[in-house]
Amino acid sequence: MRPDKTTEQEKPAAEGLPREEERLSRVALMRMAEAGDPVMGRLIAEHGAVRACVNARRGVLPPEFVERERERVPASRRGTDLDRLVTSWAARYADPAADLARGREGGSRFVIPGDPEWPTQLDDLGDTRPFGLWLHGRANLRLSCLRSVSIVGARAATPYGTTVAAEMASSLGDRGWCVVSGGAYGIDGAAHRGALAAGAPTVAVLACGSDVCYPTAHEDLFRAVRAQGVVVSEWTPGSHPTRLRFLVRNRVIAALSRGTVVVQAAVRSGALNTATHASGLNRHLMAVPGPITTEVSAGCHALIREGKAVCVTAVDEIIELVGAIGDDLAPPRKGPPRPHDALNDETRRVLEAIPARGSAGPAAIAVAAGVDLATALACLGGLAAAGFVASGERGWRLSGARRG
Incomplete structure (x- = not known):
């Protein structure tokens, strides 16, 4: 040189x-x-x-x-x-002019740093920031990615994984969030389809030219993405994918969004490569748990166990992390309400003191509950009015509703 x-x-x-x-x-x-x-x-x-x-x-x-x-x-x-x-x-x-003309003839546009459609969050990539991006689709890339979440995972996903990815993407779309993924089989494809079903834009970041359909079976999917979202590529039109290019493009998937959700991933997985980029870029990293007997979820469990990712099981939990601080808090998870949840401590103790079978007198109930007789009688009256207990010749017993 x-x-x-x-x-x-x-x-x-x-x-x-x-x-x-x-x-x-x-x-x-x-x-x-x-x-x-x-x-x-x-x-x-x-x-x-x-x-x-x-x-x-x-x-x-x-x-x-x-x-x-x-x-x-x-x-x-x-x-x-x-x-x-x-x-x-x-x-x-x-000749760059020939490449530019070919891209435009195929319906793609070329954006560079400083253009109105350039997502400035890509600048976080530093020395590895894309030189430019080929875009093909109706959606504006920068505006779409202002509120976006990446959903990635295994190609060999299980029905559980694809269902979770599609439902999460659809719910995010309903809430006004764009979904970013890689257009591959499995979790990626399910995420794109979920967003499309919600009528929301979705971004597919490819490891080949924007005019190349890979995988070929996703031709209809990419057509739908272009109609409702946008396809993104760092490679000249006509370029074919290589294994290394899949890994390289993962950094763009991570950089475009506010956070990345790994739905399913084996211990050695390209999705974990995206997760590493997300962590390195200080983006929120989340993982969805799965059955411990399924190897395709082992990578997610490792991320959670090692403290690298937050365990998420619902879209509210995702938005709580990537949304506005204080405005997008997930509601607390509660089990189904039970009738005795509204009882105070004394009344609950009296109720628990009544034998599961048979009856007991008010004095025995008061001793078992640790309250005086007057308190026990007052509580028993309230419980009877609410249908929890009934009074008989031999004392107080649980009602049929309480037994159920």
């Missing part, structure tokens, strides 16, 4: 450049560098997208930048990795 010898007159200034020039530069960079490349991210942050593109295309970098990057790696690897990286950038350059 040669140091950058470009003169100051040849170097385009980062400020005051036409937006279209920066847009084209970022389109080019999305082909040249892999999404989430921190070295390219630092180069753009220091020198702007236009100059970064010029440097990468020529295979040269500013000397001071090279020196700082080499200090980041062990001495034994200094230079080698960076040289290979820059060489690969230059080799992958393609």
Whole structure:
């Protein structure tokens, strides 16, 4: 790799450049560098997208930048990795205008930092912030993600998992929240469908081009997402998914929303990768418990047991975490009300002192309840009026309603 010898007159200034020039530069960079490349991210942050593109295309970098990057790696690897990286950038350059035209012809739009539709929460990703995003759909990405929750989980989900994901997404949609997920089989697909059923926008973050349908069986789902929400991609139209790209896109899923809910996940799962990103970004992390005999819930249980995620079982509990402080509190969970819940302590003790079978006199009941006789008689009168007890020849006994 040669140091950058470009003169100051040849170097385009980062400020005051036409937006279209920066847009084209970022389109080019999305082909040249892999999404989430921190070295390219630092180069753009220091020198702007236009100059970064010029440097990468020529295979040269500013000397001071090279020196700082080499200090980041062990001495034994200094230079080698960076040289290979820059060489690969230059080799992958393609005409950005053609990519931009292809995307627009397919119905996609390209947004970059500073655009009205750019979600500023992506800036939390720092050096790994997307260079730009391809969007395909009717919904506005930034506005949709102002109140959003990510729902992720296993592809090989159980009926329990897909039901929970769909119901949570639908309830969130009913409450005015957007659902973000990855468009995959299992939990992702169920979450998108639940949001769509509620008539709410949903965001599908793909590991391929915005015009590529993967998985192919989700063609109808993606069509519905585009009609009601938006499909998001960091890759040039026509790009196909790879295993690494699925992991890379998970950071965007976590960054776009206020919190992430893991519905089902095995101990080794891509959903746990999203959970790690959410924690690293200081987003709320939640997990749904499942049967302890189901391996596909083992990852959720580990997150809860290790204190990394909050256990949630209802949408109210999710919104309490991600919503406005003090305004979105979940109501306390209570069991079904019972008739004797309204009884005071003395009356309850008198009621408990009556034998389950047979009868007892008021004096025996008073002794067993630990109250005086007058109090026992007063309580027995109230209990009889309420239908809890009845008086007979042999004393007081429980009524049929109390026995049930």
